Amino acid sequence: MSEVKYSKQHEWVSVEGDIATVGITKHATEQLGDIVFAEVPDAGKVLAGGEVSSTVESVKAASDVYTPISGEITEGNAAIVADPALVNQDPEGAGWFFKIKITNQSELATLMSKADYEKFVEENPS
């Protein structure tokens, strides 16, 4: 089991080899409320760290999902497109957004550990 890291934009990143799986955190889903629409990037799309990768919408509003790291998308999660509620049900598991082939491993060092992220959330309530 690889270590999961977190971004300030409330994404989580789980790395295995040179592939990272990215989703939004449980905290993010709680802030968004019921998710009713999810869009994921197509395989082959090249993104720089911090760029908008996809969109998630609650009843209230649309929000951007960023990629915390640079790379090429290898897969978008079709399951959340078909059933957006999966993101609420299992945000850090079945509700993942995309897999990305990492081009710059050093970017991972800029992300937070779980403990640091929890502290960050506590210090920056919505």
Added chain:
Amino acid sequence: MSNLKTALFDFHKANGAKLAIFAKYDMPIQYPLGILKEHVHTRTKVSLGDVSHMGIFSITGDEETCKQLEQIIPIDLSLLKLNQSKYSFLMNDKGGIDDDLIVTKVENGVSIVLNAGCKHNDIKQIKSVFTKPAEFVLHDELSLIAVQGPKAVSILEGFIPGVSELKFMNGGSFSFKDKSVYVTRSGYTGEDGFEVSIANEFAQEFCETLLTNKDVAMIGLGARDSLRLEAGLPLYGHDLNSEISPIEADLVFGITKHRRETCDFIGGSVVKDHLTNGIKKRRVGIQPEGTIIARENAKIFKGDKEVGLVTSGGFGPSMNAPVAMGYMNFDCSEVGTSVELEVRGKKHPAKVCLLPFYKKSYVK
């Protein structure tokens, strides 16, 4: 300046509501149940919504005095029975809608429910047409609680005996635990239901008492928004504004029939022109064909030509699909017209459709 609060502010907070500013009020947007479940709860059971930010404004005076109101609200008070309500508008001299409102004929005058963001300006405008003196009161001492849903009648009857006798858009004075309340059978969710005005000091007790029935849940403004959108009901400041006439808004029913002929009210010449010569734009329903949600300000295209704008849009939980309403150039506004909605730079297919998306029969 701090935000305004309704009498239920502490109650909302204590019950875990997420609050946000709406029309300068700190209002509950959602409860822990969440917008989706609050919406479905209202469609299947019964919900309570605090709408005390809206203005309950009364005008006391004899019939002749109150009739002055007809200069600015295009109804005929003489056609309203005692305790009967009518949906209408506060008109401006451009034929636009300064507010949409509900007028109820009460003992010794009328009572009007005004939108929160408009109420103070509305009152100025209303007073300005009165040359004969009347007594005007904005009832800040009253809370207004919407009890909405298919079980509203059976549950509310248990706490306020007699309300089940009310017909849609009719009201009356009743008692809740010996306290006097005014109840109308109305709402803005597309469901059967009631709006209860009750003294601020008893508002919380009213909610707590109803919540002892497990079919009752609190809802916030988020669910109220998706409910009214599915029901095709316009929201002032979004789907209606001071530049849009009742004819363009497809709300001609808010003008009493014979007054559509005389058009003898403020802005009447514009309304007459719209009725006689037609309109350039019209409010319609828009049904996106996929799952993409088009929200307020999404542009509507036919081919390369921009032909309209979404004024309200979101996900319709009871339709399990996105829904929208907006204004279309009249020549593209026919039901069934294929259009495209621009969302995040891409165009997505949609069709002009009839409103409402969700239809429920009211108890008449």
